[in-house]
Amino acid sequence: MLLKTFGGAFAVTLVGLVLAFIYGGTTGLTVAAILGVLEISVSFDNAVVNAKYLGRLNAFWQRMFLTVGVLIAVFGMRLLFPVVIVCLTAHISPAKAYHLAMNGGSVHTPGTYAHLLHDAHPAIAAFGGIFLLTLFLDFIFEEREITWLSWLELPLARIGKLDQISVVVSGVVLVLAANFIAPASKTSSVLVAGIFGLIVYLVVNGIGGLFEDDDEEDPDEAPEASARRRVAAAAGMAGRAAFGVFLFLEVLDATFSFDGVIGAFAITSDPIIIAIGLGIGAMYIRSLTVFLVRKGTLSEFVYLEHGAHWAIGSLAVLLLFTIKYEVPEVVTGLIGVGFIGLALLSSVLRNRRNRSDVSDLEIESVPV
Template sequence: MMLKTFRWAFAVTALGLAAGVLYGGWTAFGIVAILAVLEISLSFDNAVVNAGILKKMSAFWQRIFLTVGVLIAVFGMRLLFPVVIVAVTAKLNPYDAVHLALTEKNRYEQLVTDAHPAIAAFGGMFLLMIFLDFIFEDRDIQWLGWIERPLAKLGKVDMLSVCIALIVLLITSFTFAAHAHQHGGAHADKAQTVLVSGIAGLITYLVVGGLSGYFENRLEDEEEREQSNPSAGTLVGRAAFFMFLYLEVLDASFSFDGVIGAFAITNDIVLMALGLGIGAMYVRSLTVYLVRQGTLDDYVYLEHGAHYAIGALAVILMVTIQYQINEVVTGLIGVILIAWSFWSSVRRNRALAAAEGETERADSVSVR
């Protein structure tokens, strides 16, 4: 089952890593591998959510999502979106951005370096909002309870995450951005760029979240109407269509964190495309695997670990406006958090199994 489900992901991994070695040697190989792991770790919760919705869909719509949907996810969001980011921030058309990346690397790197504060501010705010909205939500299952319990209580305050994000953006604009350049009035321009880009990232998050909520509400309405009138076949198709749209918007919102987070690892658009493409294929295969196996709740802390990794990347992106952070350190932080949450989930499962065994033994003794 696993080999059959992940065969395409394994093939893309081999091709992508080989291409990385040919493109930039073993250093590039390592960066592509880190980006792939980063995309997988940050998108695991995406696969879980996708699988939970996908299992409700018919076989036809599952095939649509896993064919048309994966083309949008891999080639649209993971491969083209980085080009768009560079093109917009560096004021180039996409063709020129790709051409520079392949033929004039020094100039391209300089343009991306100049645009990095805007990229970091935009991405940092988007990632920070994802993390804050997660950490302020009251959840039945908590991983680090000593942190999550008090924050869940604070989360009852309306718009708290937006307020905190704006405060962080203001502090960043007048600290890291203001000190990034000290020549003439450059620091003022840099602070303004960071402020505007950060607000754009915040608005983007709110718009994407609003669209996801809209499609989710439409889906719930259609499901209620379908249950009240099961004979209306057209409603089934409409509900499935809204479910597909909701999945695409949801997948796009999750893919932002991997794409934006990749800029904290490398500015090389070729390595970024290779790494994120490999990761996206594993996310697709993992979604299929979870649907077919039906085991979505085995490792309950993985979603927590992924969001803590998102929060760490948000902080790192904001700090890199002034300071350079080793890309290996950046990538390993996410991997460590995911591994920690996975191991915590395994320990929880073992403890629950042991407790269940003790209960069964006690019941058998009492019957005797």
């Protein structure tokens, strides 16, 4: 199963590293490998959250996530998206942006591609930060049968009974970030980008929910149609509902990639090497997502989902702080891995306690 799930990632790694070597020699090969490892380390929480949604899809849409989704992630978000951002923020043509991208340059040299992309970071961070923050808030404000940090999650779930509280909190955080964190020259762009991030989250999340509602069982439905619907649901979500979830997954991946794309320029200014390195990492994250789904890891280790969302909440806060302050990617990665590691440990201890309780009951039920 390991080779079947990660075979595509291994193949992409081999091809990517060969291309990096042909393009940039030993230096290009080394930098691409480093970027791939960094992408994996800082995006593990993304894989866990992705698994929550991917597990609801059927086999066809899971394959789409690993094929078409990877093309979108690698060529769309890691290669084309930065060029589009430079076009929009610097008000230059795509041809000029492409020319600047090929010339690379330093973030400290005005007029270079790296500098222009770095200059656009406050708006990008606001978009991604608010998107991820709203996702996190929707999770912690929802009542759940199983809680991890119960002393905190239970009171937050009670607050979550207030209608649209996650949107309200995200809006307040955005206003505070724009007025107290963002430089004066970036206040308006941060506000606009953050509002856009909130709108995109609500629209994409709403589309998935709308299509899912359309696929719910109708009380007046014929028994044969109802049976077919239940069989289809057991096999996984398909059709418009699956497309809505797939779209949400792609936007979620995009928000996770924002910081990585810009942070990569601290290692190299070559967009081709960046695309190869981050693309390799993105492929492993997608394969890991499928692995978690097929192994039923989230069902077995019930706190993993909680840990991943707390990691996302931390990432959202850090993204908003990077509007003005530098936050090393290693800090982001360690916080994410820390939350997931603690959640995994808590899940293992919980499973042991449950098995111990079952064993005690079986012993007590044995007649003397």
